[in-house]
Amino acid sequence: MSGAPAVPAPDLAALRPLLWTCAAFAGGVLLHADRVPPWAAAVALLLVGWRLLTAYRGGADPGVAARAVLALALVAIVLARFHTLNGLAAGTTLLLLMAGLKLLETRGARDQVVMVAAGLFLLLAACLDRQDLARAPLYGLQAWLSCAALAVIAAPATSARAAMSLAGRALLLAVPLALLLFVFFPRLPGAFWAIPRNDLALSGLSDTMTPGSIGKLATSYDAAFRVQFLGPIPPPQERYWRGPVLHEFDGQTWRRNAFDLRAPVPRVHVGTAYRYRVQLEASRQRWWFALDTPVGAPDARARLTYDDQLMGADPLNDPVSFDALSYTHTAVMQPLEPAAQHQDTALPASRNPRTHALAASLRERAGSDAAYVQAVLGYLRDGGFVYSLEPERLGPDAIDDFLFRTRVGFCGHYASAFVVLMRAAGVPSRVVTGYLGGEWIPFGDYFLVRQADAHAWAEVWLVGHGWTRVDPTAVVAPERLQRGIIDLLPQELPVRARLLHASPWLMQLLQRWDAANAWWTNHVVRFDYDSQLDVLARLGIRSPDARYLGWAFMLALCGWLALIAWHLRRAMAPLRPDPLARAYARLCRKLARIVPRAPHQGPLDFAAALIARHPQAQAAVLPLLTRYAELRYGPPPERAEREIEEFSRDVGRLSLARTVRDR
Amino acid sequence: MSAPDLAVAAAGDADAATLTRVLATLETVILGKPAQIRLCLACLLARGHLLIEDVPGVGKTTLAHALAHVLGLSWQRVQFTSDLLPSDIIGVSVFDRASQQFHFRRGPIFTQLLLADEVNRASPRTQSALLEAMEERQVSADGTTYVLPEPFFVVATQNPHEQLGTFGLPESQLDRFLMRVVLGYPDAAHERELLRGGDRRELLAGIAPVLSTAGVLVVQRAVREVYVADALLDYAQALIVRTRAAADLKLGLSPRAGQGLIRAAQAWSFLAGRRSVLPEDLQAVLPSVVAHRLERRDPAEHAGDTDVAAEIIRAVPIP
Numbered sequence: 001m002s003g004a005p006a007v008p009a010p011d012l013a014a015l016r017p018l019l020w021t022c023a024a025f026a027g028g029v030l031l032h033a034d035r036v037p038p039w040a041a042a043v044a045l046l047l048v049g050w051r052l053l054t055a056y057r058g059g060a061d062p063g064v065a066a067r068a069v070l071a072l073a074l075v076a077i078v079l080a081r082f083h084t085l086n087g088l089a090a091g092t093t094l095l096l097l098m099a100g101l102k103l104l105e106t107r108g109a110r111d112q113v114v115m116v117a118a119g120l121f122l123l124l125a126a127c128l129d130r131q132d133l134a135r136a137p138l139y140g141l142q143a144w145l146s147c148a149a150l151a152v153i154a155a156p157a158t159s160a161r162a163a164m165s166l167a168g169r170a171l172l173l174a175v176p177l178a179l180l181l182f183v184f185f186p187r188l189p190g191a192f193w194a195i196p197r198n199d200l201a202l203s204g205l206s207d208t209m210t211p212g213s214i215g216k217l218a219t220s221y222d223a224a225f226r227v228q229f230l231g232p233i234p235p236p237q238e239r240y241w242r243g244p245v246l247h248e249f250d251g252q253t254w255r256r257n258a259f260d261l262r263a264p265v266p267r268v269h270v271g272t273a274y275r276y277r278v279q280l281e282a283s284r285q286r287w288w289f290a291l292d293t294p295v296g297a298p299d300a301r302a303r304l305t306y307d308d309q310l311m312g313a314d315p316l317n318d319p320v321s322f323d324a325l326s327y328t329h330t331a332v333m334q335p336l337e338p339a340a341q342h343q344d345t346a347l348p349a350s351r352n353p354r355t356h357a358l359a360a361s362l363r364e365r366a367g368s369d370a371a372y373v374q375a376v377l378g379y380l381r382d383g384g385f386v387y388s389l390e391p392e393r394l395g396p397d398a399i400d401d402f403l404f405r406t407r408v409g410f411c412g413h414y415a416s417a418f419v420v421l422m423r424a425a426g427v428p429s430r431v432v433t434g435y436l437g438g439e440w441i442p443f444g445d446y447f448l449v450r451q452a453d454a455h456a457w458a459e460v461w462l463v464g465h466g467w468t469r470v471d472p473t474a475v476v477a478p479e480r481l482q483r484g485i486i487d488l489l490p491q492e493l494p495v496r497a498r499l500l501h502a503s504p505w506l507m508q509l510l511q512r513w514d515a516a517n518a519w520w521t522n523h524v525v526r527f528d529y530d531s532q533l534d535v536l537a538r539l540g541i542r543s544p545d546a547r548y549l550g551w552a553f554m555l556a557l558c559g560w561l562a563l564i565a566w567h568l569r570r571a572m573a574p575l576r577p578d579p580l581a582r583a584y585a586r587l588c589r590k591l592a593r594i595v596p597r598a599p600h601q602g603p604l605d606f607a608a609a610l611i612a613r614h615p616q617a618q619a620a621v622l623p624l625l626t627r628y629a630e631l632r633y634g635p636p637p638e639r640a641e642r643e644i645e646e647f648s649r650d651v652g653r654l655s656l657a658r659t660v661r662d663r
Numbered sequence: 664m665s666a667p668d669l670a671v672a673a674a675g676d677a678d679a680a681t682l683t684r685v686l687a688t689l690e691t692v693i694l695g696k697p698a699q700i701r702l703c704l705a706c707l708l709a710r711g712h713l714l715i716e717d718v719p720g721v722g723k724t725t726l727a728h729a730l731a732h733v734l735g736l737s738w739q740r741v742q743f744t745s746d747l748l749p750s751d752i753i754g755v756s757v758f759d760r761a762s763q764q765f766h767f768r769r770g771p772i773f774t775q776l777l778l779a780d781e782v783n784r785a786s787p788r789t790q791s792a793l794l795e796a797m798e799e800r801q802v803s804a805d806g807t808t809y810v811l812p813e814p815f816f817v818v819a820t821q822n823p824h825e826q827l828g829t830f831g832l833p834e835s836q837l838d839r840f841l842m843r844v845v846l847g848y849p850d851a852a853h854e855r856e857l858l859r860g861g862d863r864r865e866l867l868a869g870i871a872p873v874l875s876t877a878g879v880l881v882v883q884r885a886v887r888e889v890y891v892a893d894a895l896l897d898y899a900q901a902l903i904v905r906t907r908a909a910a911d912l913k914l915g916l917s918p919r920a921g922q923g924l925i926r927a928a929q930a931w932s933f934l935a936g937r938r939s940v941l942p943e944d945l946q947a948v949l950p951s952v953v954a955h956r957l958e959r960r961d962p963a964e965h966a967g968d969t970d971v972a973a974e975i976i977r978a979v980p981i982p
Contacts, residue, residue, distance in 0.1 A: 599980030602942035633892045634939040 017156050018055055020149035020163070021112040022048045025103060027142045028122030029096055035129060036093045037081060043074070047100035061104055071101050092125045112153045120146050133520040140171075147171060177560050184553035186546050187529045205287065205433050205454055207244050209254040210398075212391065214412040214433070220451035223281055224435060225289055226518050228446040230275040230323075236437060238328040240292040240457065240469065241449060243434035245307040247343050249423075251351035252398050254416065254431050257343060262306035265334070267466065269295060269327035279321045279522065286312045289434060289449075291326035292469060298322040306340075307430070308467075319521055332466025336428055344428035344461065352399040352420060359424030369427050369462055376421050377475045380414065383407065387477035411436075411480075414472040415456040428461035432469070436480070444515035583648035584628050590656055591621065603629040624650060679936045682882070685733050685873045686934075692729040692866050693722055695853030699844050701934060702951050703730060703818075707879075708886050709930035711841020711923055712797050712817040714782075714955060721846045723820040727778040728867050730818065734879050735872030736775035737812070743785035745830075749792035753802045754809075767804055772796055775812050775876065782819040783829045793817070794836045814879050834914065834956070841923045842948070843955035882933075889929040890939035894982065898942050899925060901979045902949065906957060912971070913958045924952045942981045949976060 026048050033041045054061055062070070074097040075085075082090035099118035106112055123142045126135070147167030152158050158166070205217070225241075246254035274291055288302050288310035297303045299322060302312045312320070336344075347356075362379065366372035384407055391408045394401040399420045402413050409417075415431050422429035436455035438447035457471040473480055523531075529546075536544035536552060588597045588606075595613050597606045607625040611618045627647055630637075637643050682704070689700045703726065706713045715723045724740075731738035741752055754770035771777065772793070779793060796802045797817050801810045819840070822829060837843075849857060874882070899921065907915025916924070925940070927948040932940045950972035957971045 598977075600946075600976050600978075602946065602981060604941060604943050605946075629941055630939075632894050633890075633941050635890045635892075 013156070015055055017109065017112055017149075017153045018106065019052070020152040021106065021115045022052055022103065024116045024119040024142075024146040024149035025099060025122075026119075027145050028119035028126075029100075031122060031126040031138060031142060032092055032096060032129075036089065036096060040078075040093045040096055044096045044100040047103055051103045051106070067101060067104060071098065074098070074101070088125065088129055092122070092129070095122060095125065109153050113150065116146050116149045116153070119149075131521075131525040133517045136520070144168060144171060177557075180553075180556040180560055182527070183532065183535060184549060184556050186549045186553065187527075187532060205243050206285065207246070207256045209244075209246055209412055209416070209431060209433055209456060210252060212394075212410065212412060214410060214454045214456055217451045217454040222451045223514065223517075224283075224449045224451050224453070225278050225280045226441075226444075226446050226448050227279075227291075227438065228277045228444075230277065232272055232274060234272070234274055234291065234328055237474075238292075239437050239447070240328075240432075240455070240471075241289045241435040241438075242292040242294070242309060242432060243287045243289050244432075245305075245309050245459075246431040246433065247307075249347060249416075249420065251348045251396070264304050264306050264308055265332050265337075265466070267293065267308075267330040267332050270329040270331060271327060274326050274328070275323070276326070277321065277323050279518065280316055280319060282318050283316045286315050288312050288316075288320070288322065290324045292328065292432075292434070293330050294324050294326045296325075298324045319526060321522070321526065330466065331464075333464075335463070336461050341428055341461075344430050345423045345426055347420060347423045352397045352424075354397075354400045354404055355417070355420055356424045358403065359421045362421070363425035369460070372425055372427065373422070373460055373462075373470055376418060377470070377472060380418070380472050381475040385409070385414075385476045387473065387480070411456045411473040414476055415458050418458045418470065418472040422458070422460050430459050432457050432459055436471075439511070441511045441515050441518075443512050444518050446515075446518065448511075448514050448518075579648060580628075580631055580644045583644065583651045584632070586648075587624060587628070587651045587654070590651070590654060593656060603632070620654060624654065681873060681878070682934055688733050688870060688873055689726075689729050692870070693726050693846075694856055695849045696722075696726075696846060699846055700726070701931075702842060702844050702948065705927055705930035705934055705948065706842040706844075706951070707734070707814075707816050707818075708882055708933065709841060709923070709926040710814065710883055711927065712819070712839060714837070714840040714843040715818065715820045715846065716823060716843055716955075717820075717846045719822060721848060723846060724778065724780055725867070726846070727776075727780075727818040727820065729870070731776040731778070732867055732870050733873050734776070735875040736814070736816075736879065737876075738776040738778060739771035739774040740778040740780060741771050742780045743782050743789070745784055745786060747785045747789050749789050752789065752793055753796065753804060756805050765805065767807065767809070769809070772802060773809070773811060775814055776816045776818060779817055779819040781822060783821040783832055785830065787830055787833075790830065790832060790836060794832075794839050797839050814876070814883065834958075837955045838917055838919060840955060841927060842951040844951050845954070886926070886930045886933045889932050889937070891925060891929065892939060895928075895940050895942065895945070896925075897982045898979070899928075899945060901982060902945065902975060905975050905979050906953065909975070914956070916953060916956060920952065920956050924949065927952050946976050 026045060029041055029044045029048075051061075053059070075094065078090060078094050078097065079085065082093070084090050085094055095118065099115065099122075102111070102118065103115055106115055119142070123139060123146070126142075127139060144164070144167055147170055148160075148163040151163040151166045152160075206213075227241075244256055247257040248255040276291065278289065280288060288298075290298075290310050293308050294304065294310055297310060301314075301320070302310045302322070305311050310324075358379075362375045363372050366375045383403075386408045387410070388408050389410055391402075391410060391413060392406045394406065399417050402409055403417055419429045419431050433454070433456045435449045435453040436457075437453050438449040440446075441448050455471075455473070457469060457473065459467045459469055462468050532549055533544045536548050539552070541548050584603075591597065591606075591610065594617065595606075595610050601609070603625045607622050610621055610625075624647070627650075631640070631643060631647060685704065686697070686700060689704070690697055693700055703713055703715070707730065715726065717723055727740075728738075741747070750770065752770050752772050754768050754773070756765040756767050758764075759766040782790065782793070785793075796811065800815050801808055803809070817840075821832070848854070903916045903921050903924075906912060909915075924945065928940045928944040931948050932938075932944040935944070937944075950970070953972050953975070
């Protein structure tokens, strides 16, 4: 970009392919703009701008040495940032930057095609990264833009409109094939193409809880999972979705205990059996949320722990779906194991002295553990406690601070305080985290459980009943059982969510959108090997397996190719013959019973051949054939249509039987 | 092709009758070759030059003579030899002492029908001088252009070029002949008649012209009026395309050959008394129009079957 005085005026028309190339590539970059480090996207877009500027002003592109140095520097920066070049995030960043550099050395159409391919590869990476319904149109647009760019590169004179229309038609034509491939291309179970992605920050419950940690989740509008009941639906006060069960308390934070492979305690199940299907969003955790309390593990991918919690074999990097069975009322007959007894009554001795004192006095007055539970609940109900998402910070003796000073808290505070009070009186108890409630989505007949529905409650061991769920939050804020936090504490929500929530119309729209998303996730994103087998079964194959899938795939592909071949044949075939040609063809068909006409035989030659074989046919046939010759090859008569009609009628009247009988 | 004279419509009755007489007269001179005679006449009526190829002694020159006679045209005959010079045909500028000027003495080419006998025995230089004149219908000498008379035909005869002392005409020059007609030996009956009768050339003297210069021009104009339908052009194009697509042919038909094909078919149609060209007319003239233009890539492979045209006709259905 030296300021050379005699820069030739740029030929804008000649720049069009480059412009489209840049647009296609920039589209690919933008798809990743919020995923790669911001500087990487900015550098890629800067490179696009640089290339366009040099092309426009006619300046020189950077030399080989400059490009090499730049490339090495960028690789080094990516390495420094990610410590690897592998994986989706690092790979995408690298591709973004290197393709941007490649743009600097694009000369001819071939290079431009390479750039568009890079844009399409970025699209592929984006598809691997995120498959939301909301992004599907963006992906479609990028594919469209890239195809249009290819059209312009191939024929630079193509107008933008023509290119877009051509690309659009090409993509539409490809849709059936894409659908076929989508449905029938054998999907091997276990996505081996899955790319390690440790860069995902997902919200959700973790295996620790401080009294305030759940409050952070409460403002998150993201979906945690969706549940579809296959039979009866439990009442609102029983829609507890069991998650991590926390045993250890250090005065501030609750934790799960160390890894434990004990078998679940056998329970007696009481009341209604609830069958349901859960679709978990990816959480990068191993918890599988199920209605409290699940009966056994739903399948081999998860197990039921000793504290009745479903634990997946692997962290949930992708959404998962499972069918489960739960009872909301259970009992355990045998006594609590000593180890569990010890674990679930342990408290840090030196902490929360006032709480210990309170527990001692309450327990003394209560006759039994069950009465004590009621007494503590009564204390919480009548003690002037307030339910709020934004409690004050608590001091080192958090429970004392909460119970006797702030008295403002959230489910975490109440569950925590309740369990500490129980343990202080020697009653085995534990904190259970999970979700409570869920939003009924009428358009898809399912419950949507959001992160905002995160909840914590307590379980106490009562002799003769076993582990019993007690939700201290319910006595402080009974309405929490009926309604979500969003309804309960609207002022705590971010403005956007509050606005959405204020309008029933928007709310409905939101629900519809979630239903569409759920459908998309279920039927498109998570269409897997099993779903393929389902399709085969629906097509009437009794014991479908991969072999049938292969056959179906081949069959569908061949069918599609045959369709294309048929279409091409039709497109290339001569136009539909005109009425005269049809009439002549009919005449020839009729006469073929006596003498067939060779394809290269003209009408008069044909007549001569006919008459030579059947002289008696002359009177009938000769006038017709000469008339055809006149109509076809002579100057067009004044009323051609009518004459052709008459000719056609006379052909219809020609009776060979009569002609031949004359013999 | 023996298309029966199933006249679609009697075209220019007087002319048709006259042409029938022309044909009849020619047939009295050249015995047993009505198809070839008809082709030759069609070629001339289509304003095309004619190449007659055959072994010596089958009546090539006689046919050319007879054509000139019957059509009432002035004619000249040049016997081509290897030492014939271009000026021997075109003419030469000679210094006229009386006027102290160069004066162009016109060569034999300034005639209406030039019989170029054994054209392939002349040197390529002489050949090309003649062939240029054929195409331009004018000659240039010493910076002056002389227009040749109307009509102007060249009827060239050549011996098959395998014979000794011949210079084969290159493809570009062969393309200027509208048709090549092969006479062939007469059949037994006509041979006997030939043997019995005397020299055919003596007959020529007794032949009265049937047409005149003006008559020929009128007929030529009428030939150009013969209607060519789009459907027929489709067929002609299909035939031409087939010659270009055929794998075993060295070259396809040139656009000039295509134009000539249509003109020849018009003339043929006119001779048959029709006012529009039929596929049969194209098929009738196609063999002579393509005979000298299409050559097989590998003649040895197809030794024996020489009829390229028939093969093409069979391969292309009439649309």
